[in-house]
Amino acid sequence: MNLQGVGIGRGLALGPVLRMPDPLPEPSDASSGVTADEEKVRAAGALAATAADIRIRGQRAGGAAKDVLEAQAFMAEDPTLRDDVDTRIVAGKTAERAVFEAFAAFRDLLTSMGGYMGERATDLNDVSQRVVANLQGVSAPGVPNPDYPFVLVARDLAPADTALLDLDKVLALVTSDGGPTSHTAILAREKAIVAVVGAPDALQLADGVTVVVDATTGLVTASPTDDEISAARSTMAARAAAAVTPVGPGALADGTLVPLLANLGSVAGAADALAKGAEGVGLFRTEFLFLDSDRAPSVAEQQEKYTQLLTSFAGKKVVVRALDAGADKPLSFLNDEPEENPALGLRGLRALRANESILRDQLSALAAADAATEAELWVMAPMVSTVEETRYFTTLARELGLTTAGVMVEVPAAALLADRILADTDFASIGTNDLTQYTLAADRLLGSVASFQDPWHPAVLRLVGEVGRAGALLGKPVGICGEAAADPALAVVLVGLGATSLSMSPAALADVRAELSRFTLDQAKEFAEIALSANSAVEARVAVAAAASSLTNTTLTESE
Template sequence: MTTSTLVESPRRVLQGTPVVPGVVAGPAIVPAPRVQPQINTDVVPEAERDGELQAFRAASAAVAKRLQDRAAVSSGSASEVLAANAAMAADRGWLGAAEKLIAAGGSATSAALAATEQFAALFTKLGGLMAERVTDLHDVRDRVLAELVGAPEPGIPVPQVPSILLADDLAPADTAGLDPTKIVGLATSLGGPTSHTAIIARQLGIPCVVAVAGLEAVETGTSVMLDGEAGELTVSPDPHTAADAVARYRLIAERTAAWTGPGTTSDGHRVDVLANVQDGAGARVAAGTSAGGVGLFRTELCFLDRETEPTVPEQAAIYRQVLDAFPGKKMVIRTLDAGSDKPLRFAEHPDEANPALGVRGIRIAAKDSGILDRQLDAIVDAAAGLESAPWVMAPMIATATEAKSFAEKVRERGLVPGVMIEVPAAALLAERILEHVDFLSVGTNDLAQYTMAADRMSAELAELTDPWQPAVLSLVARTAAAGAAVDKPVGVCGEAAADPLLACVLVGFGITSLSAAASAVAGVGAKLESVSLDDCKRAAAAVLETSDPTSARAAARIELG
C-alpha cells in the first residue's frame, strides 16, 4: 500500500488532451519501477540451455494464463485488450525468436529482452496503430522477466485513500485492472484520445487526461486536481478552490446518475443515445444502462487470434448474445474492421509500409468477398425471429461505388445497409453515398487521423487528433447536413460521442444518434436533457468559427454552460 502523506510543491497547471470528463482531487501516485534484472551476457553452457528454455516457456505460459484469466472476468474493451496481451505472451513469433537465442547460448532473461527489442523495432517501423503495441509488448516482457527472477508482477500500487494516478503510459493490463474507487483520476504523459488507456478509462468512468506535458516532475504524494473536461492537472491547488470544483462536478454526477432516458434535449428533440459494444458480456453491461440500443457492435472479437475463420454458426452464436441483450431495440452492427493493428491470420494480409492506409475494413472484401458474405449470412441467422432487422454498416468506405456494392449485399439478405464515414473522401461525397445506403455513422477516431494526417496513437500529435479539431468537425457537420437533406439518419459512434459537451455540438450539426462506451451513456443523455436544440445549434455554429480545439471548447462552453 502507498502512504497518503502529502508533498509540498509549487502551484502550477499542466495542460493535456481531455479524454474522460470529471473533476477529482487527491494525492498523486505513480507506478512502481519495473523489474530491471541483472542480465548475464556470458554464453550459457550447452548442458544448461534446456533449463533456460524450460524456464522461459514456463514464465511466458504463466503470464499468458494470468492475462487470459483477467480477460475472462472482464468485459468490453478491457477484456479485448487483456486477451490481446495474453495472445502476445503466447505469440509463436516472439517465443520462437527468444527460443532461438536461448539455443544459441543466451539466458532466458537476455533472450526475452532481445526478442522483445526485435519485435518492438518492427512495430515501430510499421508505424500507425502497430506502434501502439510496443507498450503492450514491453509490458508482456516485464511480466515475463518478473516471473523469471521471482519478483512481484508489475502493476499499479494500491493507495490507502482515493488517489490520482500519474504515469508515462499504462499497459492495457494495468489500465484494465484499475479500481475506480481507489484510482479516481488518471493522467499520462503519452497516449492519445483513442489509445488503449483512454478507451479503458472511458469504460471504467475514470476522469482522464493524456499527453500531459511536465507530468514527470510531479512527485508521489503531491496534492493535485484533475479536470477531465478541460484537460488540466493542477498541482498543489488551493484546497478551497479544489473542494468547490469537486462539489460542483458531484452535482453534475448526481444529475447524470438520475438520467433514465430516452435521449432528448430540454425542448423534446429526440436523439438516440446508444452504446458501443463488442461482445455479449459487454452488451449485457450496456443493457444495464439507459442506452436506447447499440450504435456500434464491433464484430472483430470473434475473428482475432484465430488460425481459421469462424464458421457461420459460430459467428451467429456470438452475434445472438449481443442481439438478445437489447431485445426490440436499435442494433447497428459493423462488419469486420480488421487489418492495420488488427490483422487476421486467415486473411493473408499483405506486408504494407503503412497498414493504416492499406487493406483494412471493407477493402478485405475486395480481396476475398467470401469473408463478408459469410459474416452477413451469420448476422441473418443470428437475427432470425427478431421483431426488426439489424442495421449493418461497412467500415473504411471511401467511394460511392464501394457503398453501392455493400448495400446490394446487405439488402439481398433483408438487412438495413449503412456505411461508416471515416475517410475524408466519404464525408465529401456523403450525398452520393446516401443514394445507395439508408444511414451513415461517423467514426470520429479514424476521421480525425485521416483528416489531420496524424497517427491517432501518437502522444506528440494528440492535439491534432483531438476530436474538437474544427477541420474534423466541419466534415462531421457536412455529413450531417447531407443526411438531413434526404431525411436519412446520421449518427456518431466514435469517441467524440462520449464527450457530453461535444455531444451537444454534434446534435447542433444535425446528428441524430450518439453511441459511446456504456459508462458514458448517462453523462451524454443528462447533458443533452439540460440544453435546448437551439442552444446546440448556436454552439455548433460558434465552434465552426474557431480554428483550434481549445477555442472550440471555449466557444461551446459559452453557449452551453
Template structure:
C-alpha cells in the same frame, strides 16, 4: 480524512481531456521499473546452453500469457479485448523466434528478450496507425517476463490503500482494464492520446482521465492533486478547501447525472438518439441497463479474435442473436461487419506481413479477394435477425468509394436488412451525398477519421494535438457528412470516441448528427448535457468550434458559450 502530508509548489499541468470529472486526492505513482539488484543478480546466472535459456523464456512467457487470460475472464468489452490481445502477444511465435535466434548468437537471455522486443517495437512503429498502439503492450510484456525470470513480482499498478489519483508515464492496457473505480479517483498519464487503450477503458469505467500530460512523472508520490478531466488540467499545490469544494460539487453533479433516465432531448424538445457501443453478449446485456435506444456499434469482430478458423454461419448467428435479444423488439441494433486487420488481426481473415496494415487490407477490403467471408457473415446476421425479430442494421467499415458502398448495400438489402457504411476514410465524407444515394444511413467513426484526416498516428503522444476530433478539419468533414444526411433525409450518426464527450455531443448535434453511440458509462453525462441546451445553442457551439484555430481554442469557445 487522509492527511495531506505532501504539498507541492502550486502549478498547473495541461494534457488532453478524456473523461470529465473533478477530483482531489493523493497521487499514487505506478512504477514500471524492476529492481536493478534483481537484474544484476540474474546476470550472474549461466544457463547450460541456448536451449536451456529458451526453456526459461518459454516458462516465463507462459506464466505472463496465462495471467492475461485469467484476468480477461473477469472483465468484458474493451477490457477483455486488450487483455486477450496481450495474452496472444506474450505467446507470439515471432517474438519467440527472435529470442531463440539471439540466444543462438550468444546473447544472454535478458538481452535476447530486449533485442526481440525492440525489433518488433520498431516494426510496429514503422507501420504506424493502430499497430503502433501495441508498442506499449510489447514493453509491458517484456517487463513482466523479465520479472518472472529474475524472481520478483510483476510490475504494474500498486493497490491503493485509500482513494487516489493514479499517475503513470504510461499505463499498460492489462493494468487499466482491472482498475477499481471506487479506489482510483482519476487517471493521469504522461503519454497517450484520446483514442489510446487507456482512454477507451477509462471511458468504459467512467473514471476521470487526462492523457498526454507533460510533467506528470515529476509529481511526487502522495502529493495531493486536483484533476479536471473536462478541462484537461492537473494542479498541484491547490488550496485544499477550494479543491475539496470543487470536487464535492462535481460529485453532486455526477450523482444527479446518475439519476438521469432518458430519452435524450434538448432543452427545446429536439430528440437525439443515444445508443450503446457493444462487443459481445455480456457487454450487450450490461448495456441494456443504460438509458439507450439500441446499439449504434456492435463490433462483431471482437467475438472472434482468438479463433483460428472461421466460425460457421450457425455459430456466428448464435452470437449475433444473443446481442440482438439482449435489446429485444422495439430497439434496433447496428452491426458492423468484420473490422479485422491492422491492430485486430484475425487468423482466418486478415492478411499477414503488410507493410502498413492501417492503410492496407482491413475492414470491407477483406472481402475483395474473399467475398465468401462477407457473404457468410451477412447470412448469419440475417438468420439472427429473423430468429430474434429485432430490427437489424448492418454497416461496413473502411469504405472509400461509392461503388464499394453500392455493392455492399445490395448484398445487405438482398437479405432484408438495412444497409449503411462507416465514414472513416476522408473520401467517404467528401462523397457523403453520393454515398447516401446507395445506402440507408451513415455512421462516422471519429477515431479513424481523425487519424486519416490529420495523417497522424493516434498513439503518438507528441501528435496528440492532431489526433483530436476537435480539430477543425475533422469537424468540417463531420459537417459535410451531416449536411448530406439532412438533404437526403437519412440518419447520420457518430459512433467514435468523440460521441462520449458531453461538450462535443452538443457540437455534433449542432452540426446535424442524429444519433450518438458510446460506451454505456458515458450515456447519462451526454444526455444531461444535451438536456441543458437548445438546438440553437448547439448550432452556435458548432459554429464556434468550426471557427476555432485548434482543439484547445474550440473546447474553450464552446465551454464559454454553453456555460
C-alpha cells in the same frame, strides 16, 4: 501548478498523487551457469505463464479490456519472437537477456512500421517486463496498492494494469503520454474512471501532492487552494446526485430527440448498457468472433451470437458493423500478408471484398438472426471510401435479406462525397476516431502525435458537417459512433452539425444525456458554427465552453 491534458468524460476527482513505480532494470548479460537447453525451458515457461496470466486478467476484466489483453497474450506466444529468444540463448544469452533483446527488436520493428502497429510496440514493453519478472521471480511492475485512495500518475498505463484497477482506491488517472483514443483512454472511459491523458508535465507531480483532476476541462490542479478544494467537492457531490436520477431518452432542451446508443464489443456488455439507459446499440463490433480463431466462424456459430445480442435489445435499434479486420487486427484467414502501412492497406470492407465468402457468411448469419428476433437490425460496412464500395455493400446486404444497410464514414473521401454515398445507402455512421486520424495524418494510437488526434479540430468537424448536411437533404440518418460522442460538450456540437444519434461507451451515457438537456437545437447549431470558425481544436473547445457558460449565466439571470 496547473497541467493541461485531454480529459476523458466529465468526471472530477480530488486526492493525493501516487506515481507508477519505475520499470525493472535492464537484465544483465552475465552468464547464468546453466545450459542453453535449460535456459530455453525457463524462457518458454515464462512466456507461457505470462500469456496465461494476461488472459486471466482479460477474463476478469471483460469488455474492451478482454480484447486488448487477448492481443497482448498473443504477443507472448508469437512463434517468431519465441524463435528469436531461442536463437539468442544459443548464442550465449541468459533467458532474461534473450527475452529483453528479442522483445526490444520486435518493438523497434513495429515502431518503424508506424500506424496501428506502432501502438502495439508500447504494449510489447509491458509484456517483456512481465516475462522478465517471471524469470527473476519478482512481482511485475504495476499499479501500486496502498491502503488509501489516490490519483495514479504515470507515463502511460499498460492495458493489463488499466483493466484491473481497484476503483475503490484509484480516484483518477493522469498520464503524460497517450491521446483520447489510446488504450488507456478507451478503458478509462469504459470503466468511468476520471482521467486526463497527454498532460506533458504530469511526471513532475510528486508523490503525496494533492491534486484536483477535472476531466471536463482536462485540467490538473496541483496543491489547490481551500476554495478550489471546496468547489471541487461541491461539484463532485452535485454530479453524484445527478447520477442517481432516473434515465430517459436522449433529448435537447426543446424536445428534439437524440437517441443515445451504446458501443459494444461483445454480447456480455448488453445488460450493463441497458441498465445505464442505452436506447439501443449504435456500434456492435463483431471482431470478437473472429480474433481468437485460425478460421472464420461458421454461419451457425455467428448466428447464435447475433441472436443473443438482438434478443437482449428486443424492440430497439441495433447497428452491427461488418468485420473490421486488418491494420491492428490481422487475421490469417483474411489477410496475413505484411504491409508497410497497414492503416492504409487492405482493411475493413477492402479485405472483405477480397474474401467475399466471409462477408456473405456474416451477412447471412445476421439476416437469419434478424428473422428470429424482434430487434431493429441495421448493418454497416467499415472503411468505405467510394460510391462504388457503397453500392457493392448495400446491394449485397439486401440480396442476402437485410433490410437496412449503411456505411461508416471514417475516410475524408467518404465525408466529401456524403451526398452521393447516402443516395445509395440507408444511413451513415461517422467513426470519429479514424476520421480524425486520416484527416490530420496522425495515428490515433500513437502517443507522439496525440496532440493532433483531437476530434474538436475544425477540419474534422467540417467533414462531420458535410455528412450531416447530406443526411438532412436526403432524409437519411447520420449517427456518430466514435469516441467523440462520449465528450458531452462535443456531443452537443455534433448534433448541431447534423448528427441524429450518438453512440458511446455506456459509462458516458449519463453525462451526455445531461448535457444535451441543457441546450436547444438552435443553440447546438450556434455552438457548431463557433467551433467551425476556430483555428484549432483547443480554440474550438475553449470558444464553445465560453459560449455555453455565457448562455447558462444569461439564462440564470433572466430566471431570477
